[in-house]
Amino acid sequence: MNAFDYAPAPESRSIVDLRPSYGLFINGEFVDPADGAGLKSVNPASEEVLADVAEAGPADVDRAVTAARAAYETVWGPMPGTQRAKYLFRIARIIQERSRELAVLESLDNGKPIRESRDVDLPLTAAHFFYYAGWADKLPHAGFGPHPQPLGVAGQVIPWNFPLLMLAWKIAPALACGNTVVLKPAETTPLSALLFAEICQQADLPPGVVNIITGAGQTGAALVNHTGVDKIAFTGSTDVGKQIARAVAGTGKKLTLELGGKAANIVFDDAPIDQAVEGIVNGIFFNQGHVCCAGSRLLVQESIHDQLLESLKRRMALLRVGDPLDKNTDIGAINSATQLDRIRALTQIGGEEGAHPWSPPCELPERGFWFAPTIFTGVSQAHRIAREEIFGPVLSVLTFRTPAEAVEKANNTPYGLSAGIWTEKGSRILSIADKLRAGVVWANTFNTFDPASPFGGYKESGYGREGGRHGLEAYLDV
Amino acid sequence: MTATTTSSLAEVGRSAATLRTFLHGLPGVDHVGAEQRAALLGTRSIKTGAKAWAIDLAIRMVDLTTLEGADTPGKVRALGAKARRPEPSDPSCPPVAAVCVYPSMVPAAVEALAGSGVRVASVATAFPSGQVPLEVKLADTRAAVAAGADEIDMVISRGAFLSGRYVEVFEEIVAVRQACGAAHLKVILETGELGTYDNVRRASWLAMLAGADFIKTSTGKVPVAATLPVTLIMLEAVRDFRAVTGRLIGVKPAGGIRTTKDAIRYLVLVNETAGPAWLDPDRFRFGASSLLNDLLMQRGKLATGVYSGPDYVSLD
16 A cells, blocks of 8 residues: 555646736835835745835835825825725725635745635635724724724834735724825735735725835835834834834834744643644644744643653644645745744754754755754753744743643743643633733634734733724724 | 553443543543644645545445345345446456445345455444344344354444443443454444534544444434544544554444545545554445445546546446
């Protein structure tokens, strides 16, 4: 009997019609940057250049903010909520209609497996627009007073791990509340945001309501520091978040930050073991571990440590690493050479600190940026791999003996974005969840998202909430 | 696996208390997570060569089944001919695993399948309800074996299981196991009546501890038959049982599996749950009737590039 070798099942990329180069989307149309600067967006799975993208300088940022201001004052701000909702519903429907195209593009530009972009990123992106479209005419009933007002122009800077979904998390609530936006996607993953700009045109969204400016850190800094912006929303690293907080301090701009994490995934000895293993895998290997709320610290009760690790290793041996466009791929490419270097550096430190790395046998492609799924056992709270965010497919395994010790270790981190609890005992779920200082606590699941559920952090994971009714607050003058 | 574990496992069925403690000490199943895992594996995309390989394997795993009051020896003979040569015009098409019939039809099946290597399976123990005294169930079993059945598909007493009389179910399976002699025993859990995945896991372990060679989902006679999540739980059970005892127990989903796409989803589930050792007709079967014709149609499509019509595969 030979093995069941799944033949390659690649999703066709012909559905995506990429232009060789893209300008900046300002005031409803694509324009060239003032100084002609550009950067290239690369497919991390092959290192092939996908398209040339403009790099916005200060003059371009100014144009975009001016366009957003004009749209806010003349069109979008005065528009009744029922009308704004129409546009948002229209955008949501177009996203659904073009979801295959967007999913393929997202996998090409980001490196994530098509299974995830198709089954997670795109459905959630559309759901987010639908959800906030529903709020647009109901703001007086959201609990922020009888006539809550928008803030004005929002400058939004998003990361490369969920390019389109983070765009939805930023743009949908901002527009629903009556703000206009200038959004900067990450420099390594700008393409789906540019396709979204085309969708705004297709939806006849009034010019200037959504402006997309591409570029790297300097573009982001120019946007953050622009005096015409009323609100900054940032998702990304804690370091950059701190810089933004300093820059914004004393300016009167409102700020929300969604930063890093080092979530504890706590498995008690009475957990549903097979589902806990799935949750651990989904917690840390989903999206190559490029997830701010990833369950990167496994806290397992000592009495089931060996059994759980055996199950986890058996499960990890089934993970299929490779071509992101293959429908059977579980783990795709690391997003950039820079990120790969960081993952390599931290995992090397983990080994030097005395933790034991393990990876299943897996062949990595020669070209592109790849990292095998890895777990470290024998990790202690003092190790850097237990404290610092790796943002890759690397799990640190720690143990605990009692529920109190689990809580203590879980909270002993500068971050506080998410946590997971695995137990069949309902009372334990409630009592532990109460004690965890994390914005999201998942019970017997992990990395589960819904637009109706608020998301955000404690401590160095940032402040402000996105999603749900709470997410409106970030874009209203309350 | 250690001798101690194995012998202490044999002790588990001795008393109501030990059996209950053991079954209720198995890790729980989170139903949301189990269904998500099954759904995720259902998205695997099996194409070209892998698909051809899977279709031939699925054909070899089919227990071609007819369990109707209207069954006659003539109908069973026709099924036997189909089982031997599912695709008469193509000698490369493998035969199915077994033909599954009621005990009274076993002689006809034995005659129709003589020398073919295709097994004769018979349902017994007052299939499908199992609501008769134990002596009748055992007589039913012995009669089917005496008539030449190679495999016996028994039903457990769901009433006894659901009311917590685990020992009663255990002892019944042990007794039927003895009545089977050399015949293989498949134990039907009727998962559609068990209500929870925790119960499916407990019933699986109960049947394996009592000596089942196969655990089977359903009779096909209640509204909910085989599902992917239920089969996932059973595959986890046989995987875990092997880790403890070294014994490989087979799994048979039955009822409701009608298309090649369904069958391939189950094979992916087997491959990524119990493992490649179960990708074998001795370890995994499909209890089905209409599935075979769809497998043959898809097999023809892969070979020729075009779909034939329903008149190009034989009626059962």
